[in-house]
Amino acid sequence: MYGFEALTFNIHGGYLEAIVRGHRAGLLTTADYNNLCQCENLDDIKMHLSATKYGSYLQNEPSPLHTTTIVEKCTLKLVDDYKHMLCQATEPMSTFLEYIRYGHMIDNVVLIVTGTLHERDVQELLEKCHPLGMFDSIATLAVAQNMRELYRLVLVDTPLAPYFSECLTSEDLDDMNIEIMRNTLYKAYLEDFYKFCQKLGGATSEIMSDLLAFEADRRAVNITINSIGTELTREDRKKLYSNFGLLYPYGHEELAICEDIDQVRGVMEKYPPYQAIFSKMSYGESQMLDKAFYEEEVRRLCLAFEQQFHYAVFFAYMRLREQEIRNLMWISECVAQNQKSRIHDSVVYMF
Amino acid sequence: MAGDEGTEIYEEREESMDAAVGKEEAEIKTEGKEDENILQFLDSLDGYLTLMDSVNSKLREGWFDLASARHSMGTLRINSTLLDLKYHPAASTLQVTDQEVGSLGSVPRFALSKWASKGCGSPKGKDFSTDTDSEIGSPLSQQLRHRGVSEKPSAKDETTLAADEEIKKERAKSLSVFGGLVSPKLRGAQLSFETALETLVEIANMRASMLSAFERITEK
Numbered sequence: 001m002y003g004f005e006a007l008t009f010n011i012h013g014g015y016l017e018a019i020v021r022g023h024r025a026g027l028l029t030t031a032d033y034n035n036l037c038q039c040e041n042l043d044d045i046k047m048h049l050s051a052t053k054y055g056s057y058l059q060n061e062p063s064p065l066h067t068t069t070i071v072e073k074c075t076l077k078l079v080d081d082y083k084h085m086l087c088q089a090t091e092p093m094s095t096f097l098e099y100i101r102y103g104h105m106i107d108n109v110v111l112i113v114t115g116t117l118h119e120r121d122v123q124e125l126l127e128k129c130h131p132l133g134m135f136d137s138i139a140t141l142a143v144a145q146n147m148r149e150l151y152r153l154v155l156v157d158t159p160l161a162p163y164f165s166e167c168l169t170s171e172d173l174d175d176m177n178i179e180i181m182r183n184t185l186y187k188a189y190l191e192d193f194y195k196f197c198q199k200l201g202g203a204t205s206e207i208m209s210d211l212l213a214f215e216a217d218r219r220a221v222n223i224t225i226n227s228i229g230t231e232l233t234r235e236d237r238k239k240l241y242s243n244f245g246l247l248y249p250y251g252h253e254e255l256a257i258c259e260d261i262d263q264v265r266g267v268m269e270k271y272p273p274y275q276a277i278f279s280k281m282s283y284g285e286s287q288m289l290d291k292a293f294y295e296e297e298v299r300r301l302c303l304a305f306e307q308q309f310h311y312a313v314f315f316a317y318m319r320l321r322e323q324e325i326r327n328l329m330w331i332s333e334c335v336a337q338n339q340k341s342r343i344h345d346s347v348v349y350m351f
Numbered sequence: 352m353a354g355d356e357g358t359e360i361y362e363e364r365e366e367s368m369d370a371a372v373g374k375e376e377a378e379i380k381t382e383g384k385e386d387e388n389i390l391q392f393l394d395s396l397d398g399y400l401t402l403m404d405s406v407n408s409k410l411r412e413g414w415f416d417l418a419s420a421r422h423s424m425g426t427l428r429i430n431s432t433l434l435d436l437k438y439h440p441a442a443s444t445l446q447v448t449d450q451e452v453g454s455l456g457s458v459p460r461f462a463l464s465k466w467a468s469k470g471c472g473s474p475k476g477k478d479f480s481t482d483t484d485s486e487i488g489s490p491l492s493q494q495l496r497h498r499g500v501s502e503k504p505s506a507k508d509e510t511t512l513a514a515d516e517e518i519k520k521e522r523a524k525s526l527s528v529f530g531g532l533v534s535p536k537l538r539g540a541q542l543s544f545e546t547a548l549e550t551l552v553e554i555a556n557m558r559a560s561m562l563s564a565f566e567r568i569t570e571k
């Protein structure tokens with residue numbers, strides 16, 4: 001049962017909800033994607049995007065264009081939208097919007113630490129970081145030798161500090177430890193975000209619980225599939241699954257012991273929302289799984305806009321933009337590699 | 352007297368006929384040799400073109416799989432800044448030797464050792480030189496082929512399995528620059544590029560034999 005959000009939401013959130021709904025109207029449509037899919041080269045793509053919201057970000061880019069340039073410039077548009085909303089937001093919306101950044105902060109931390117382990121230049125790594133995940137002391141991550149130092153020297157003053165309680169060891173950072181750290185941090189972040197949304201209550205809680213549960217379940221499946229045939233033990237794999245979601249706890253028990261994609265399918269098909277996803281794929285195949293999950297995510301995100309007076313629209317907008325950028329990246333790669341027949345393998349249409 | 356002369360003439364004619372036949376046989380042999388060289392050259396050329404097609408196709412597949420992996424895992428997880436700049440021995444090595452090949456003479460031979468041991472004395476990697484005749488199961492192989500499944504794995508099977516396990520570990524290790532848990536698409540890209548590397552070595556060998564065959568044809 002919702003509260004009387006309709007009476008009070010617009011006082012602090014009305015302007016930003018209107019802004020985000022306006023941004024949502026600017027997302028690329030199927031007609032836009034059809035035009036992009038027919039481009040012969042990246043300059044054609046730039047020309048088609050000049051008529052969209054990305055036009056001003058790409059117009060000054062010299063030829064020849066590269067796929068990474070298109071992705072970077074489109075991401076700048078997303079960052080500008082986000083910053084505008086964040087600077088106008090009041091509590092608790094501002095905290096909600098900050099939570100959206102933490103995932104990118106975790107990715108940036110892992111990028112810096114991994115790159116430093118591989119003796120890469122810190123400046124080079126900073127240029128590759130996601131702009132939404134930047135924080136002041138990020139460059140000093142390069143001096144840490146283990147997770148304890150990472151926490152003590154840098155991360156204790158960042159919003160990620162509470163997520164480190166399960167990661168603190170004095171083991172030296174290596175590729176597998178870093179991967180476990182990434183997934184453990186993300187697990188803690190998702191659980192914290194979930195609890196925060198539950199505290200907010202109302203439509204925000206209901207819609208965000210569904211979206212975050214789906215995210216947790218998708219991560220569980222990806223972790224399972226990616227860890228098949230690796231050194232990661234069943235116990236360690238299970239520790240990386242979040243403690244909420246449709247698959248928690250019995251689905252996690254079964255996923256932890258899966259040794260191939262067909263066993264994963266057997267587990268997931270017991271859950272009706274995921275049965276539809278796996279029914280699109282043939283046995284032994286995992287190539288289309290990503291697209292199937294993205295399509296389901298987009299469907300749920302679009303549904304978030306059907307209700308008013310809640311914060312989930314902001315989360316949904318950010319995720320839809322990220323999906324759009326993924327689509328543009330994919331189309332650009334297919335065009336650049338002359339593989340236009342494979343474009344529809346991974347493009348997810350929104351409207 | 353006339354008979355003797357006749358016999359001499361006959362013998363001379365026989366000798367000249369024998370010489371002519373001999374000359375003809377030699378010419379036939381030379382032509383046959385030339386035809387053999389031409390056929391060898393054309394075979395090599397055909398093999399070379401087929402391998403070039405194959406490597407182009409494999410590279411295309413590899414780049415596409417890499418783009419798929421980047422789409423799946425994110426651009427932050429797969430990019431060139433994550434590649435390891437620390438000093439480490441090469442995962443694969445190439446040996447070049449000169450080999451005497453029957454009619455072709457001395458031909459450079461390229462042999463690829465993939466996933467060679469890192470820092471150990473004896474190489475644990477497999478030798479992927481393209482001498483297919485020595486493979487087990489080949490029609491020209493000298494080894495007996497066993498029907499059915501043998502109850503006890505032979506020592507050679509166990510060694511092969513152990514080597515395969517090591518290679519699997521080395522593959523996972525080289526992919527770990529992108530993280531401990533990577534998408535199957537990235538592993539697929541790795542296999543495609545690995546196959547392309549093997550094909551490149553085969554192309555080098557084929558090119559060497561093709562050039563050698565061409566030299567034999569143009570010799571006068």
